Amino acid sequence: xxxxxxxxxxxxxxxxxxxxxxxxxxxxxxxxxxxxxxxxxxxxxxxxxxxxxxxxxxxxxxxxxxxxxxxxxxxxxxxxxxxxxxxxxxxxxxxxxxxxxxxxxxxxxxxxxxxxxxxxxxxxxxxxxxxxxxxxxxxxxxxxxxxxxxxxxxxxxxxxxxxxxxxxxxxxxxxxxxxxxxxxxxxxxxxxxxxxxxxxxxxxxxxxxxxxxxxxxxxxxxxxxxxxxxxxxxxxxxxxxxxxxxxxxxxxxxxxxxxxxxxxxxxxxxxxxxxxxxxxxxxxxxxxxxxxxxxxxxxxxxxxxxxxxxxxxxxxxxxxxxxxxxxxxxxxxxxxxxxxxxxxxxxxxxxxxxxxxxxxxxxxxxxxxxxxxxxxxxxxxxxxxxxxxxxxxxxxxxxxxxxxxxxxxxxxxxxxxxxxxxxxxxxxxxxxxxxxxxxxxxxxx
Numbered sequence: 253x254x255x256x257x258x259x260x261x262x263x264x265x266x267x268x269x270x271x272x273x274x275x276x277x278x279x280x281x282x283x284x285x286x287x288x289x290x291x292x293x294x295x296x297x298x299x300x301x302x303x304x305x306x307x308x309x310x311x312x313x314x315x316x317x318x319x320x321x322x323x324x325x326x327x328x329x330x331x332x333x334x335x336x337x338x339x340x341x342x343x344x345x346x347x348x349x350x351x352x353x354x355x356x357x358x359x360x361x362x363x364x365x366x367x368x369x370x371x372x373x374x375x376x377x378x379x380x381x382x383x384x385x386x387x388x389x390x391x392x393x394x395x396x397x398x399x400x401x402x403x404x405x406x407x408x409x410x411x412x413x414x415x416x417x418x419x420x421x422x423x424x425x426x427x428x429x430x431x432x433x434x435x436x437x438x439x440x441x442x443x444x445x446x447x448x449x450x451x452x453x454x455x456x457x458x459x460x461x462x463x464x465x466x467x468x469x470x471x472x473x474x475x476x477x478x479x480x481x482x483x484x485x486x487x488x489x490x491x492x493x494x495x496x497x498x499x500x501x502x503x504x505x506x507x508x509x510x511x512x513x514x515x516x517x518x519x520x521x522x523x524x525x526x527x528x529x530x531x532x533x534x535x536x537x538x539x540x541x542x543x544x545x546x547x548x549x550x551x552x553x554x555x556x557x558x559x560x561x562x563x564x565x566x567x568x569x570x571x572x573x574x575x576x577x578x579x580x581x582x583x584x585x586x587x588x589x590x591x592x593x594x595x596x597x598x599x600x601x602x603x604x605x606x607x608x609x610x611x612x613x614x615x616x617x618x619x620x621x622x623x624x625x626x627x628x629x630x631x632x633x634x635x636x637x638x639x640x641x642x643x644x645x646x647x648x649x650x651x652x653x654x655x656x657x658x659x660x661x662x663x664x665x666x667x668x669x670x671x672x673x674x675x676x677x678x679x680x681x682x683x684x685x686x687x688x689x690x691x692x693x694x695x696x697x
Contacts, residue, residue: 365427367427417437451624523569631680
């Protein structure tokens, strides 16, 4: 008996048309990625730079060079997950949350059968397997399509392959238990349901999928150019420094629903001359007069699921400080409120410098896993290399678009991690495929 399924190099549910306005917001980040991922884009990039069409054609170059299309609804997050999946060192960050020993133990403990690890550091995990089990392990490293193919070493047990993320499902033999150690690949599969379903067809029992998760529903992330946060005994603040004129705040909504919030802050400069601070994004476009006196601003905005950008542009002359930095303007006492009740303020609103990944909410992740054929999902939140872990509620499949949680609501213990100074954790989703979707078809061939 073998299941018949359509093999697609490009996920069929993704649209190749790109919203260029959205794309342009992340173009600098994309250029950085293209210089660092293990793919040769030099000829394509040079051609487009000469023709002054690099921004308009970068999405097409990724499609043509890598065989994957991205729908504009996924914005820049799918690009981030996809491009970072090739960066070996970037993947190493998982071990800050879950030790390799714990990953290996979870994968093979009390199990027999065949195993798979997808990620750059699968060799570390497979090396911790007992040798008798290691012979039944396949390790696949994500790579550009130019490097497809098996790289088996007859002197080493198991199977080692390199292949493109879009065709891993085709290269992976049937395994009983599969671990994805690459967090960016986890995001890619969750953002591309068709790819997740293709992968699920090769898993007989358990899939272990790590996802970086915040411990707050909403978060404020300070972009490049802002100084580290300071506290003078009364106020929290950050300076915008340097020669650039535009600075970004990212407001992260880690739920699956739009949320209306209120923002308020104070601004000032070191200049005695009155200048203008232009605030745009999230439906705002206002010019705020600023000087060495404090100016206050408050606004109500709606945060969509995912990343929401708020941009500041200083229309004035920076002042050189004693440390030779050029100081432009200050954002002080930033407060984010929900229903006029403060939700993020003081250190909570000023502390986060950057975020590496796109955050999917817990409900959406469970829904995607259950709809891909996994009957039971048991997530575990890991902190500090696995020395501290918190089990989250188990959920079980009802039908393709629904599931039931065996414990109502999200785990209070998980969100209480914020009180211990922890912003984010890695949640390992342990998905059990012990039953099949009713509409899956098996056919004799």
